[in-house]
Amino acid sequence: MGKVMTGAQMIVEALKREGVDVIFGYPGGAVIDIYDELYKTPEIKHVLVRHEQGATHAADGYARSTGRVGVCLVTSGPGATNTVTGIATAYMDSIPIVILTGQVPTKLIGNDAFQEVDITGITRPCTKHNFLVKRTEDLPRILRAAFHIARTGRPGPVLVDLPKDVQQGKAEFYWPEDLKLRSYHPVYDPHPRQVERAYRLLESSTRPVILVGGGVIASGAHEEVKELAERLNIPVTMTLMGLGGFPGTHPQSLGMLGMHGTYYANMAVANSDLILAVGARFDDRVTGKVDAFAPMAKIIHIDIDPTSIQKNVRVDVPIVGDCKRVLEKLLEIVKEVGRPEKIWREQFKEWWEQIEIWKKRYPLSYKQEGEYIKPQFVIEKLYELTKGEAIITTEVGQNQMWAAQYYKFDKPRTLITSGGLGTMGFGFPAAIGAQMGNPDKMVIDIAGDGSIQMNIQEMATAMEQGLPVKVIILNNGYLGMVRQWQELFYERRYSAVKFQVTPDFVKLAEAYGALGLRATKIEEVEPVLKQALESDRLTLVDIHIAPEEGVFPMVPAGRATTEMILV
Amino acid sequence: MAERKHTLSVLVENTPGALARIAGLFSGRGFNIDSLCVAETLDPTLSHLTLVTYGDDLIIEQIIKQLRRLVDVYKVVDVTEEGEFVEREMALIKVRAEKETRAEVLRMCDIFRCKVVDVSPKTYTIEVTGPQSKLQAVIELLKPIGIKEIVRTGVIAMKREKKSL
Numbered sequence: 117m118g119k120v121m122t123g124a125q126m127i128v129e130a131l132k133r134e135g136v137d138v139i140f141g142y143p144g145g146a147v148i149d150i151y152d153e154l155y156k157t158p159e160i161k162h163v164l165v166r167h168e169q170g171a172t173h174a175a176d177g178y179a180r181s182t183g184r185v186g187v188c189l190v191t192s193g194p195g196a197t198n199t200v201t202g203i204a205t206a207y208m209d210s211i212p213i214v215i216l217t218g219q220v221p222t223k224l225i226g227n228d229a230f231q232e233v234d235i236t237g238i239t240r241p242c243t244k245h246n247f248l249v250k251r252t253e254d255l256p257r258i259l260r261a262a263f264h265i266a267r268t269g270r271p272g273p274v275l276v277d278l279p280k281d282v283q284q285g286k287a288e289f290y291w292p293e294d295l296k297l298r299s300y301h302p303v304y305d306p307h308p309r310q311v312e313r314a315y316r317l318l319e320s321s322t323r324p325v326i327l328v329g330g331g332v333i334a335s336g337a338h339e340e341v342k343e344l345a346e347r348l349n350i351p352v353t354m355t356l357m358g359l360g361g362f363p364g365t366h367p368q369s370l371g372m373l374g375m376h377g378t379y380y381a382n383m384a385v386a387n388s389d390l391i392l393a394v395g396a397r398f399d400d401r402v403t404g405k406v407d408a409f410a411p412m413a414k415i416i417h418i419d420i421d422p423t424s425i426q427k428n429v430r431v432d433v434p435i436v437g438d439c440k441r442v443l444e445k446l447l448e449i450v451k452e453v454g455r456p457e458k459i460w461r462e463q464f465k466e467w468w469e470q471i472e473i474w475k476k477r478y479p480l481s482y483k484q485e486g487e488y489i490k491p492q493f494v495i496e497k498l499y500e501l502t503k504g505e506a507i508i509t510t511e512v513g514q515n516q517m518w519a520a521q522y523y524k525f526d527k528p529r530t531l532i533t534s535g536g537l538g539t540m541g542f543g544f545p546a547a548i549g550a551q552m553g554n555p556d557k558m559v560i561d562i563a564g565d566g567s568i569q570m571n572i573q574e575m576a577t578a579m580e581q582g583l584p585v586k587v588i589i590l591n592n593g594y595l596g597m598v599r600q601w602q603e604l605f606y607e608r609r610y611s612a613v614k615f616q617v618t619p620d621f622v623k624l625a626e627a628y629g630a631l632g633l634r635a636t637k638i639e640e641v642e643p644v645l646k647q648a649l650e651s652d653r654l655t656l657v658d659i660h661i662a663p664e665e666g667v668f669p670m671v672p673a674g675r676a677t678t679e680m681i682l683v
Numbered sequence: 684m685a686e687r688k689h690t691l692s693v694l695v696e697n698t699p700g701a702l703a704r705i706a707g708l709f710s711g712r713g714f715n716i717d718s719l720c721v722a723e724t725l726d727p728t729l730s731h732l733t734l735v736t737y738g739d740d741l742i743i744e745q746i747i748k749q750l751r752r753l754v755d756v757y758k759v760v761d762v763t764e765e766g767e768f769v770e771r772e773m774a775l776i777k778v779r780a781e782k783e784t785r786a787e788v789l790r791m792c793d794i795f796r797c798k799v800v801d802v803s804p805k806t807y808t809i810e811v812t813g814p815q816s817k818l819q820a821v822i823e824l825l826k827p828i829g830i831k832e833i834v835r836t837g838v839i840a841m842k843r844e845k846k847s848l
Binding site for chain 1: 695696699700703704708711741744745748749751752754755756757800
């Protein structure tokens with residue numbers, strides 16, 4: 117006999133059994149019962165956000181930085197709809213979060229009741245899976261399944277909709293230790309023959325590149341990537357989501373590829389004869405014009421999600437499986453065959469000579485000259501002062517790209533950024549989540565003056581929780597990335613990109629009880645950053661940067677990745 | 684790459700929302716649905732869904748993979764690719780049948796082995812079952828006489844021999 121519990125008790129019990137230690141949420145009429153149980157459950161820390169979107173991004177930041185499932189809890193109706201952007205953000209980047217939404221009582225569903233919305237209907241296309249719980253006794257099984265589905269296979273957000281009467285009803289609690297989902301079987305182990313074929317292609321290639329995507333970070337395959345790259349002497353490039361999956365300071369790193377990738381990464385990929393893609397999905401920002409993408413290359417594509425393979429580019433050796441396990445198998449073959457490292461080195465010698473030429477021709481560069489502070493300079497200083505050891509979150513736009521280019525990410529889970537959906541307003545609440553999950557680490561949100569205003573209300577959350585998050589606002593007074601496109605492709609018609617009013621960020625910080633700092637001159641940057649990094653509370657740094665600085669290199673949308681605008 | 688018609692057999696958990704997930708997948712990703720037929724199987728916890736779609740090989744591959752990715756989808760088989768299969772569709776056709784045409788409609792029914800399932804002074808309602816090509820032929824022949832209303836079930840299909848789904 118299971119213990120008889122209310123639905124709300126079951127929900128909290130299930131969270132405990134799943135090892136949840138923190139929830140990001142916002143209460144409301146349809147979840148009061150759960151909140152009442154949380155009141156009695158000190159072992160689960162609840163972070164009260166100021167907007168439900170903030171709760172999802174915070175749960176997401178927590179998940180990305182710790183590798184664990186992030187959880188948020190919101191009420192029905194508007195509480196639920198406010199989570200949608202956060203859910204879609206997590207979905208696009210394959211981040212495991214569980215979203216618990218309150219719902220009107222089952223009898224009222226469909227009646228247009230107060231604060232009723234069909235949230236399972238709304239989120240069907242942007243969740244990995246979702247559930248509407250109809251009976252109290254189903255709660256343990258469904259919640260167990262929700263966490264399982266969120267974290268296994270290709271991870272993703274799972275939403276569980278919880279009608280109020282289901283929370284209030286009583287039933288026996290049975291916890292299904294060995295959960296059986298007959299229709300859900302992610303494939304982890306690769307087909308051995310495919311891995312052998314991959315090895316043979318590597319052996320016969322002369323100009324290979326390893327392409328590291330977010331899957332490397334999700335599966336924890338960074339060590340295997342490094343071992344393989346070093347043993348075989350192959351250059352490595354990363355997608356935005358893959359940054360940190362291979363050390364950015366490694367001599368074999370080509371940095372990021374794609375629309376704002378390095379010249380040498382894009383040239384290397386375009387001229388390669390073999391691409392070993394690990395957990396990357398060939399997004400349009402990576403491939404540019406697909407027909408012109410790596411025309412001479414054979415492609416080995418490792419991905420846990422079969423739909424990623426053969427979706428955007430043709431693949432020669434598809435390998436479905438967990439990146440880490442596939443690379444382990446590949447390394448086994450490498451060791452078995454035992455080809456001396458000298459031979460690998462010899463084989464790619466000319467290739468490396470060519471890459472060195474590209475590297476020298478157009479290194480990633482900017483000029484800190486004139487009176488304006490260059491954003492790249494700020495990021496480099498930040499990198500220097502944090503010794504590359506901070507967890508960096510970003511907003512979306514130029515700030516994100518400068519961060520990706522100039523902060524060298526050596527470790528996985530140190531760059532937290534909305535890659536797929538490109539959600540402005542993500543970075544700050546994500547930093548709150550990351551700081552909750554990593555209380556001893558330095559967490560910094562690199563922001564723009566546009567993005568930061570999209571979830572600025574979460575300053576109160578950070579203050580309430582005593583989180584020493586640092587927000588570095590690269591303030592150019594523009595919606596910079598759109599302005600850059602207008603400059604380059606719309607003959608400088610700056611339509612709706614100049615803010616006529618922007619708050620005084622220093623005063624704003626002070627209004628929330630946070631520390632506000634400002635740098636308007638080059639020589640102020642370092643001392644202000646130092647002061648921020650030493651601060652033990654939420655700190656906003658308003659750095660006035662060159663207003664019309666652009667992000668380069670840049671591949672215009674829809675063009676081949678070799679057609680880069682270099683400065 | 685040439686576009687081709689494919690008939691997919693899908694076994695899916697008989698849960699609320701499962702059909703919406705599949706329909707949403709097709710609309711959200713811009714895939715085509717020609718017809719869709721759903722009903723319970725012998726196991727009441729599973730539904731069987733026959734789906735006719737078209738596209739080039741890459742698109743069909745994506746459709747099948749995307750269907751398999753859905754947590755509720757138990758099994759997907761591309762019947763078209765699995766050798767011979769039996770395909771059936773049923774239509775109810777209400778056709779104008781007045782003095783001069785009543786006999787002709789009945790003759791047509793006889794030839795195509797259709798059944799008259801409802802009769803009124805001015806119409807016959809005909810039930811026709813068969814592969815899509817047969818339905819198409821009947822419809823074309825009845826058109827000049829005057830079809831007042833038509834309802835089709837969409838295709839169901841089954842592989843021949845023992846290799847059942």
